[in-house]
Amino acid sequence: MPLFVKARSLLRNLFLSRRAEVDLDEEVRSHLEMLTEENIRAGMPPREAQRAARIELGGIEQVKEQVREERIGNWLHSVMSDCRFGVRQFRKNPGFTSVAILTLALGIGANTAIFSLIDQVVLRWLPIKHPEQLFELNQDFLLSDFEKLIARTHSFSRIFAADDGPMIAGIDGASQNVRGKFVSGSYHSVMGIDALLGRVITPQDDQPASPLVCVLSYNFWKNRFALSPEVLGRTITLKRIPFTIIGVAPEFSREPSADILVPMVTHPQLAMKDNASVRVFGRLKPGLNEMQANAELTLVYQQILNESPGNHLTPAQQRVIPEKKIRLRPAGRGGLYRFSTQLRIVAAVVGMLLLIACANVASLLVARGTARQRELAVRLAIGAGRWRLIRQLLTENIFLAFMAGCLGMLLAFWLGQLLSALISERPTPVSPDMRVLGFTAAVSLLTGVFFGLLPALRATRVNLSPALKEGAFGAGSSSLRPARSHWGLGKSLVAAQIGLSLTLLIGAGLLLRSLQHLSKVDVGFDRENVLVMWVLPTMVGYDSPKEYSLCWQLLDRLSALPGVQSASLSRLQLFSGFWSRTVSIPGYTSGAQEEMRVSCNTTAPKFFATFGIPLLLGRDFTPADSATAPKVAIISESMARQYFRDENPVGNHFRFTGEDATGDVEIVGVVKDILTEFRDEEYNRSPRAAYIPFTQAPPTMTGQAVIEVRTAASAREMAGAIREAAQALDKNLPVGTVQTQDEVVSRSLGEARSLSGLTAFFGLAALLLAAIGLYGTMAYSVGQRTREIGIRMALGAKRQSILNMVLREGMILAAVGLGVGMTMGAALTRLLSSQLYNLSATDPWTFTAVSMFLMAVALVACYIPARRAMRVDPMEALRYE
Amino acid sequence: MNSEPTTLLQGTLDLLILKSLVGGEMHGLGVSRRIQQITGGTFVVKPGSLFPAPHRMEEEGWISSFWGESENNRRAKYYRLTKPGTKQLEVETKRWDRITGAIAQALEAS
Numbered sequence: 003m004p005l006f007v008k009a010r011s012l013l014r015n016l017f018l019s020r021r022a023e024v025d026l027d028e029e030v031r032s033h034l035e036m037l038t039e040e041n042i043r044a045g046m047p048p049r050e051a052q053r054a055a056r057i058e059l060g061g062i063e064q065v066k067e068q069v070r071e072e073r074i075g076n077w078l079h080s081v082m083s084d085c086r087f088g089v090r091q092f093r094k095n096p097g098f099t100s101v102a103i104l105t106l107a108l109g110i111g112a113n114t115a116i117f118s119l120i121d122q123v124v125l126r127w128l129p130i131k132h133p134e135q136l137f138e139l140n141q142d143f144l145l146s147d148f149e150k151l152i153a154r155t156h157s158f159s160r161i162f163a164a165d166d167g168p169m170i171a172g173i174d175g176a177s178q179n180v181r182g183k184f185v186s187g188s189y190h191s192v193m194g195i196d197a198l199l200g201r202v203i204t205p206q207d208d209q210p211a212s213p214l215v216c217v218l219s220y221n222f223w224k225n226r227f228a229l230s231p232e233v234l235g236r237t238i239t240l241k242r243i244p245f246t247i248i249g250v251a252p253e254f255s256r257e258p259s260a261d262i263l264v265p266m267v268t269h270p271q272l273a274m275k276d277n278a279s280v281r282v283f284g285r286l287k288p289g290l291n292e293m294q295a296n297a298e299l300t301l302v303y304q305q306i307l308n309e310s311p312g313n314h315l316t317p318a319q320q321r322v323i324p325e326k327k328i329r330l331r332p333a334g335r336g337g338l339y340r341f342s343t344q345l346r347i348v349a350a351v352v353g354m355l356l357l358i359a360c361a362n363v364a365s366l367l368v369a370r371g372t373a374r375q376r377e378l379a380v381r382l383a384i385g386a387g388r389w390r391l392i393r394q395l396l397t398e399n400i401f402l403a404f405m406a407g408c409l410g411m412l413l414a415f416w417l418g419q420l421l422s423a424l425i426s427e428r429p430t431p432v433s434p435d436m437r438v439l440g441f442t443a444a445v446s447l448l449t450g451v452f453f454g455l456l457p458a459l460r461a462t463r464v465n466l467s468p469a470l471k472e473g474a475f476g477a478g479s480s481s482l483r484p485a486r487s488h489w490g491l492g493k494s495l496v497a498a499q500i501g502l503s504l505t506l507l508i509g510a511g512l513l514l515r516s517l518q519h520l521s522k523v524d525v526g527f528d529r530e531n532v533l534v535m536w537v538l539p540t541m542v543g544y545d546s547p548k549e550y551s552l553c554w555q556l557l558d559r560l561s562a563l564p565g566v567q568s569a570s571l572s573r574l575q576l577f578s579g580f581w582s583r584t585v586s587i588p589g590y591t592s593g594a595q596e597e598m599r600v601s602c603n604t605t606a607p608k609f610f611a612t613f614g615i616p617l618l619l620g621r622d623f624t625p626a627d628s629a630t631a632p633k634v635a636i637i638s639e640s641m642a643r644q645y646f647r648d649e650n651p652v653g654n655h656f657r658f659t660g661e662d663a664t665g666d667v668e669i670v671g672v673v674k675d676i677l678t679e680f681r682d683e684e685y686n687r688s689p690r691a692a693y694i695p696f697t698q699a700p701p702t703m704t705g706q707a708v709i710e711v712r713t714a715a716s717a718r719e720m721a722g723a724i725r726e727a728a729q730a731l732d733k734n735l736p737v738g739t740v741q742t743q744d745e746v747v748s749r750s751l752g753e754a755r756s757l758s759g760l761t762a763f764f765g766l767a768a769l770l771l772a773a774i775g776l777y778g779t780m781a782y783s784v785g786q787r788t789r790e791i792g793i794r795m796a797l798g799a800k801r802q803s804i805l806n807m808v809l810r811e812g813m814i815l816a817a818v819g820l821g822v823g824m825t826m827g828a829a830l831t832r833l834l835s836s837q838l839y840n841l842s843a844t845d846p847w848t849f850t851a852v853s854m855f856l857m858a859v860a861l862v863a864c865y866i867p868a869r870r871a872m873r874v875d876p877m878e879a880l881r882y883e
Numbered sequence: 884m885n886s887e888p889t890t891l892l893q894g895t896l897d898l899l900i901l902k903s904l905v906g907g908e909m910h911g912l913g914v915s916r917r918i919q920q921i922t923g924g925t926f927v928v929k930p931g932s933l934f935p936a937p938h939r940m941e942e943e944g945w946i947s948s949f950w951g952e953s954e955n956n957r958r959a960k961y962y963r964l965t966k967p968g969t970k971q972l973e974v975e976t977k978r979w980d981r982i983t984g985a986i987a988q989a990l991e992a993s
Contacts, residue, residue: 011942029911029960030934032953036912039955058929065934072939 011073019079026066034059063385080390081397088398098370099402102363105771106406106453109359110445111413112352112764118418118438120345125335126437128254131194133334135159135285137292139299140329142279145269147306148186151282154302157295158284160192163266165280167273170541170736171262172239173226177542177734180222182240183253183260184269184280190217190251192285199223200234200249207248208265215265216245219253222261240264241272242543275540275705283333292330299328343836344757350833351506351764356445358502360453362771365495367399367454369782371461378461391462399454400447407446414442460491492779493815499775500819501826503768504856508827509834510765511848513758516838520751523839526676527576528614529744533711533720534575536738537728540705546629549704550697552731554625556709557606559727565715570609573699575708576678577747585692587645587656600641601678602658604696604703610636610673612712613743620652620671627695633664634698636671638691658692662700680750680839710743717742757837769856772819773863780812780867791871792879805872812864813857820853896936897945898979899926901964901972904946910959911937937962945971 034055041051059065073079092099127133143151148163155161162185169182187208195202198220207215218226218233227233237244245264253259264272269280286295307323371378378391537556539549553571560569574581583602592598607623610616618639627634635656642651655666675689696707709728713720721740728737784791791804828844835843903909903917915933918926940946945968953959964972 025960028958032957032959033911033934035957036910036953036955036959039957040912060929060932068935069938072935073942 022073026069030059030062030065034062061385067385067387080393084394084397085401087394088401091398092402095370098366101774102366102402103406103409105359105362105774106403106446106449107409107413108767108771109352109356110403110407110410110442110449112410112417113356113445114410114414114438114442115417116345116349116352117441118414120349121437121441124345128334130254130334132285134332135288136193136332136334137284137286137295137330138333139282139284140331141303141326143282143306144279145266148280148282150306150309151299151302154305155284155299157287157290157298159287160188161282161284162186162189162192163280163282164189165266165269165273165277166260167277168541169240169262169272170734172242179736180261181259182272183263184266184273185263186266189263192283193254195251195254197249197251199231200247202249202251203263203265208267210267212265212267214243214245214268215248216240217249217251217263218247219259219261219263220250221253221259223250226261238262240268241541243268243271274538276702278702286330295330296328299330300326303328344753347509347757347834347837348760350830351509351761354502354506355764355768356449358499358506358768358771360449361495361499361502362775363402364453364457365492365499365775366778367457368460368490368492368495369778371395371457372782372786374461382462388462392458395458395461396451396454399458400450403446403450403453404443406449407442410446411439411442414438456491492782496772496775496779496815497819497822499768499772500816500856500860501822503765503772504820504823504852505826505830506761506765506768507852507856508823508849509831510758510762511852512831512834512838512841512843512845513754513761515845515848516841517751517754517758519841520680520754520839521748523677523680525577525747526615526674527743528712529747530742531712531714532613532743533713533717533724533740534743534746535709535711535724535728535740536575536706537571537709538706538736538738539732541736542732542734544705546701546704550629552735553606553696553707555731556728559730560709560711560724563711563720563723563727565713565720567712567714568608568612569709569711570612571606571696571707571709572609573604573696573703573707574678575746576613576676576743577750580679581703583658583662583692584660585645585656586659587654590645598645598659600637600690600692602692602694604699604707605693606696609693609710612710613676614712615676616674618672618674619650620669622671623693623695627697629697631698633667634670634695635667636673636693637669638673638675638689640675641690641692642672644690662702664700667694708738754837754839769859773859776812776816776860777863777866779815780808780864781870783811784808784867784871787871788874788879791874792876795874795876796880801872804874805868808868808871809861809864812868813860816857816860816864819860820856823856824849824853895979896928896933897940898972898975899928900933900936900940901945901968901975904962904964904968905972908949908951908961908963910951910953910961912959914962940968943971944968 034052037055037058038048038051041054042048044051046054056062128136130136143163145163152161164186165184167182167184169180170177171180171182185203187203187205190196190202191204197217200217203215203217206212216238223229223233233247234249236247238247239245240262251263253263266280286292304323304326307326308320381391382388537553539552544552557569557571560566581602582599585598585600587598590598605623607625607627610622617636620636623634623636637651645651645656646654651669651672654669656669657666658664673693675691677689678691696704709724711720711724717740724740725737728735794804795801827849831843841848899918899922900914903914903921906917909917911933914937915928918928918933937946937948941948941962945965946962947965948960948962950958951961
């Protein structure tokens with residue numbers, strides 16, 4: 003019953019508020035009249051009686067306001083009316099409104115885009131049972147080692163191994179590229195994934211003697227087989243080996259999910275030859291924490307490493323075993339377990355951008371608050387509470403922020419595409435969902451409060467009488483008080499914006515300069531005139547002898563093409579991938595901590611000629627350096643200098659140690675150093691390099707190669723001919739696209755390029771905001787001082803000195819911001835240093851250039867209002883008086 | 884009786900308004916005068932400060948209102964006790980008794 007009454011009152015208050023108001027009005031009036039009558043009856047004269055009645059009742063509007071505040075749903079009602087009022091205000095100031103909304107939308111949009119990305123790749127749980135129990139080991143395991151791990155570890159209740167690999171699938175006689183996934187028999191049951199059709203892979207399927215089976219992922223089933231239930235029992239071929247389809251199951255992965263799943267037992271046959279290790283996942287036993295599991299697993303892992311077959315570990319490798327630790331990382335969350343440095347940087351950048359946007363809108367609001375002083379003073383004078391006014395201003399601001407949030411969502415969608423390209427080669431579509439919407443709403447709300455509170459507090463702190471008196475001329479512009487700019491909130495906000503945007507610009511400047519350094523680096527080979535293309539014979543089942551003959555034939559055909567100067571191949575593409583091996587050299591004793599590591603590659607003859615790498619000593623490989631011929635190598639200048647000093651290394655011998663250890667290898671040539679990666683410290687890549695004939699490669703380094711062709715013609719002209727040459731030999735041979743080597747090198751800069759591009763984009767956006775803030779503040783200050791300037795001119799001030807006065811004021815502001823920005827920049831750019839190539843994080847050139855650029859922009863932003871000040875007509879200005 | 888008006892204790896205003904309406908419907912000014920009368924002048928409620936309370940109580944459903952004619956043929960807003968209001972009066976009365984009882988006990992203790 004009372005609930006019903008309340009609900010009725012609420013509805014009445016919200017929707018029949020006018021009637022409630024009329025009612026209230028009448029009630030107060032009748033009350034007053036009755037009081038008056040009482041007083042008259044008591045013998046007062048009518049006028050006196052009315053006065054006494056009013057005094058007894060108290061202020062009419064205050065009483066009414068008190069009643070309104072008692073009403074149910076009062077706050078809702080006032081929020082609604084505040085919003086309505088706000089919309090009217092914004093309509094009256096379309097300029098302010100659109101600038102504020104756009105500014106905030108940029109900040110909110112950028113943050114939403116980043117959040118949705120982080121959410122997708124880092125935060126969100128997979129839709130499996132107890133995803134929080136699922137962990138991945140940070141080290142990959144050989145299959146045999148994985149078996150040992152299962153037998154020995156006690157940290158996991160369940161465990162499985164998985165590995166991704168590209169495959170060629172033959173379906174209905176046609177072959178196509180698919181994403182394959184090898185899983186150990188327990189995979190589906192540990193993940194808790196059930197079959198949608200047929201059955202999933204079981205441990206029985208993962209036995210050497212079991213029939214070969216595979217499971218399709220739901221997506222592949224949908225896209226390739228149109229959800230047909232008839233796929234069960236059908237046969238598809240992988241590497242020309244037939245597999246029976248036993249079921250369809252969903253795949254949960256943030257990475258692009260697999261198309262076809264096969265038991266791990268097929269890994270040795272199907273996987274690429276250099277891929278012998280697998281990823282290991284497990285469910286942590288209840289009650290164990292990650293630290294305990296890490297310790298136990300590290301112990302087991304090191305034990306296993308020490309037992310490695312034949313124990314052909316070099317002393318140096320044995321020394322590093324105690325440093326090889328297992329660290330679990332959550333696998334139940336998004337596919338990117340690491341919150342990459344780039345993502346962190348971009349997140350910090352957009353956070354700062356939002357801060358700048360807030361400061362910008364806040365400074366606009368401060369100026370507007372001053373312009374609205376009269377309105378606020380009137381409202382205070384007729385009985386509005388200060389809190390009520392603050393609430394109204396805040397409601398307006400939050401409303402503004404929500405409008406910006408809506409626009410920001412759209413912006414986020416667009417930015418998201420850009421950003422996801424930054425963190426992975428295969429961009430995942432960014433789809434705003436409820437979580438992202440929630441985030442945007444929360445950010446909008448916080449933003450609204452954040453940028454709105456200070457100005458609102460300030461605007462409502464009004465000294466009533468002067469504010470009301472002044473107002474006649476609007477905008478508090480009348481008094482002759484020397485508006486000798488006191489260092490107010492508005493100016494602090496502008497200085498903060500300038501400081502923050504300078505910090506961003508410095509970051510962007512450093513990244514751009516680093517990129518510039520990178521693109522000018524002499525890589526040591528000709529990247530312009532070489533076309534490259536992958537060929538992958540192993541994917542269609544070639545064995546080594548067949549592969550070699552294919553390669554030789556292909557090189558012959560290519561060399562014979564018109565326009566081709568030379569053709570060669572190598573196992574590794576320059577600037578994509580690396581292969582590091584340890585060596586031992588007779589007569590050279592390594593230092594205690596020295597690891598004798600060189601980067602290695604396998605090549606065909608003419609590799610160095612094709613890339614224009616000078617052969618300094620000895621000879622190139624020839625077809626005579628076959629699999630059965632004596633083992634030979636060509637080494638780089640750096641390797642020669644390091645291990646052979648001044649001696650001529652040609653004719654000397656060395657050995658590869660560690661994995662794929664060899665007997666004596668004879669050095670037959672020395673070539674100039676080249677760069678194979680811009681950042682070499684991370685993977686022990688060094689200009690010390692050894693090249694071996696592709697026919698003498700260890701088995702793991704066969705199966706695929708990149709064809710390199712030196713030609714004067716363009717890629718577009720030659721691409722068709724090169725592909726045709728390959729497919730004329732075997733129409734099923736999987737080949738990649740034809741690119742120039744320059745494209746490959748450039749692509750390796752892709753990350754650096756998008757990072758610096760994004761930072762520069764946001765930095766410039768921040769600068770634009772700061773310039774708007776500075777301009778707004780100066781224009782406002784000039785407007786306020788029109789009269790003062792008029793008087794100065796009337797008293798003989800020169801226009802030039804007025805210009806200087808205004809400029810000085812603005813530039814002081816900019817200089818303060820600059821100081822703040824430089825300090826922050828120096829402190830924060832250190833976090834960038836991992837991304838900088840050959841450049842100090844406090845590079846003075848960048849700091850100076852960016853600061854000068856900022857000061858130039860600030861000068862322009864001040865010059866426009868300063869010119870306006872200079873053109874003030876003293877007569878016009880003083881006529882107001 | 885003490886003729887000095889006393890400030891109202893927190894929470895007693897509702898009780899007094901409900902009590903003053905037991906005798907029958909009454910307009911706002913009447914309620915204020917009635918309170919003054921039944922408390923022997925101890926509580927003087929200014930009509931202004933009495934204004935918001937009936938509105939809130941009406942929304943709680945304890946009293947209802949209608950427009951009627953005053954003694955001098957003026958249109959005035961009248962308030963009347965509802966069933967939930969009568970129940971609320973009982974509740975408030977009990978609560979008040981408990982408080983005064985407790986205070987009295989406290990004062991008597993030596």
